[in-house]
Amino acid sequence: MLKKIFFFIALAFLSAAIVQAQVTTSSITGVIKGDKDQLLSGATVKATHVPSGTVYSGVASSSGVINMQGLRPGGPYTIEVSYAGLPSKTLTDININLGEAFTLNEQLTSATLEGVVVTASAGGTTNRDKTGASTNISTRQLTQLPTISRSITDFTKLTPQSNGNSFAGRDGRYNNVQVDGANFNNGFGLNDDPLPGGGGLSLDAIEQIQVNIAPYDVRQGGFTGAGINAITRSGTNRFVGSAYHYWRNEGLLGRKVNGDPVSGLQPSSTKTYGFRLGGPIIKNKLFFFVNAERIDMEGPDAVLPIYGGHRTMDRLIRGII
Numbered sequence: 001m002l003k004k005i006f007f008f009i010a011l012a013f014l015s016a017a018i019v020q021a022q023v024t025t026s027s028i029t030g031v032i033k034g035d036k037d038q039l040l041s042g043a044t045v046k047a048t049h050v051p052s053g054t055v056y057s058g059v060a061s062s063s064g065v066i067n068m069q070g071l072r073p074g075g076p077y078t079i080e081v082s083y084a085g086l087p088s089k090t091l092t093d094i095n096i097n098l099g100e101a102f103t104l105n106e107q108l109t110s111a112t113l114e115g116v117v118v119t120a121s122a123g124g125t126t127n128r129d130k131t132g133a134s135t136n137i138s139t140r141q142l143t144q145l146p147t148i149s150r151s152i153t154d155f156t157k158l159t160p161q162s163n164g165n166s167f168a169g170r171d172g173r174y175n176n177v178q179v180d181g182a183n184f185n186n187g188f189g190l191n192d193d194p195l196p197g198g199g200g201l202s203l204d205a206i207e208q209i210q211v212n213i214a215p216y217d218v219r220q221g222g223f224t225g226a227g228i229n230a231i232t233r234s235g236t237n238r239f240v241g242s243a244y245h246y247w248r249n250e251g252l253l254g255r256k257v258n259g260d261p262v263s264g265l266q267p268s269s270t271k272t273y274g275f276r277l278g279g280p281i282i283k284n285k286l287f288f289f290v291n292a293e294r295i296d297m298e299g300p301d302a303v304l305p306i307y308g309g310h311r312t313m314d315r316l317i318r319g320i321i
Contacts, residue, residue, distance in 0.1 A: 025099075026098060028045065028071060028101065029104065030065070032106055039064030041061065041062045044059055044060075044082050045057070045060070046082075047071065047079045047080075049074075053237055076095055078094070081108065091106075097138075098209070137158060139233075142155065142203065150202075150272065170226075171225065176228065178227075178228070202291050206230055206232060212227040212228075215227065235278035238280075239279035241277035244273065244274060245272070248269070249269045250266065269296075274291065
């Protein structure tokens with residue numbers, strides 16, 4: 001009975017992922033050729049997501065083109081290319097960015113190697129899979145780069161076209177922010193930060209972020225500034241977690257404005273603490289991920305119109321995939 005419950009839960013999450021596949025997944029595209037550059041129709045490509053054991057398979061079309069959609073972003077992946085009568089080729093340690101196509105142009109050759117020919121082409125060719133200016137922020141960058149507010153917007157500023165929350169000269173209220181395919185926009189338009197202070201979303205739960213500027217991809221829309229897509233972490237075959245605590249007070253604030261000393265700084269503090277944990281329920285089949293975070297703020301920065309000088313924010317993300 002318990003396995004049936006887990007099966008229906010997994011099916012529900014899978015259905016949601018399929019509906020929002022255009023902003024939460026990645027893909028593999030390319031051309032598979034043989035010894036004499038002939039197109040290998042029917043060549044098989046198998047991509048294995050090593051941490052979770054998830055396997056994706058695809059078959060090359062009559063023109064040798066491989067097009068695999070709906071892959072889980074990140075990695076590492078192990079990719080095996082095979083064709084009847086030719087030795088297979090295996091690629092390891094492959095990482096795939098959120099919302100981008102990994103180009104797989106491979107040539108399968110026979111066992112006898114008569115010579116090696118190295119060719120080069122002039123630069124300036126256009127990547128047909130590129131759909132406009134975009135910036136990807138990986139899990140490693142999210143973990144290692146400094147952040148003040150622990151918000152997605154601290155990292156979207158890595159985009160060359162950004163000026164604060166404004167992108168390509170557009171007001172930040174024209175951006176479109178999605179987390180796992182769900183809109184996280186500021187519906188009232190009171191400021192240009194759709195996720196102030198994290199917006200109830202812990203940075204520790206984010207796996208990757210992609211920022212698109214004026215894409216010509218029909219799957220991307222609903223904005224004239226930037227399309228900001230983020231996906232949350234999920235479990236793997238290993239139990240992985242962390243616990244953290246951050247604290248800052250008025251001592252980290254500046255004491256001068258335009259060179260003039262500021263006196264009478266009021267005491268303030270921000271305390272952030274939480275944890276995350278992910279792992280397998282059924283190896284290679286069913287996983288879980290949970291993240292909880294609490295923020296306590298005191299002082300002028302925490303003042304709310306009704307509640308006064310203390311504010312508490314709780315963030316909880318739970319998921320089973």
